Amino acid sequence: MGSSSSKLVTTATGKHDRDIDALLSIDGGTVRFEVPGTKTWGGRFFGNEELTKITGKFSGSRSVMVASFPVSDLERAVSVLYRAGISLYAPASYREAINALNDTVYTNESLSKKDNESRIGLTA
DSSP states (O other), rough: OOHHHHHEEEESSOOOOOOOOEEEEETTTTEEEESSSSSSHHHHHHTOHHHHHOOOOOEESSSSSEEEEGGGGGGHHHHHHOOOOOOBOOGGGGGGHHHHHHHHOOOOOOOOHHHHHHHHHOOO
């Protein structure tokens, strides 16, 4: 993922629907995490205490809630999302970088939470 804006979404179609999908974008040294503003669709993100300890509080409206945090905390945030069963999808142009990440993250070994977090490697 380059230093310009990079985006990951929670839908495999790649088309972001603001009402139901989360959007994680990286611009320089900042991550912007945009989620639906309703508890039904966005509550699993802005109501996740473990996640908000990393991202800070989300703010916004019933339409959209946003948290911005340093890219240095991205690995920890993605680890929390993965443990919660949330998948992130990237454009096909990121395939090589994602495959390299998968080799790091998905080892099919039982790991402690701490070990798993130390194995995730993302770059912005």
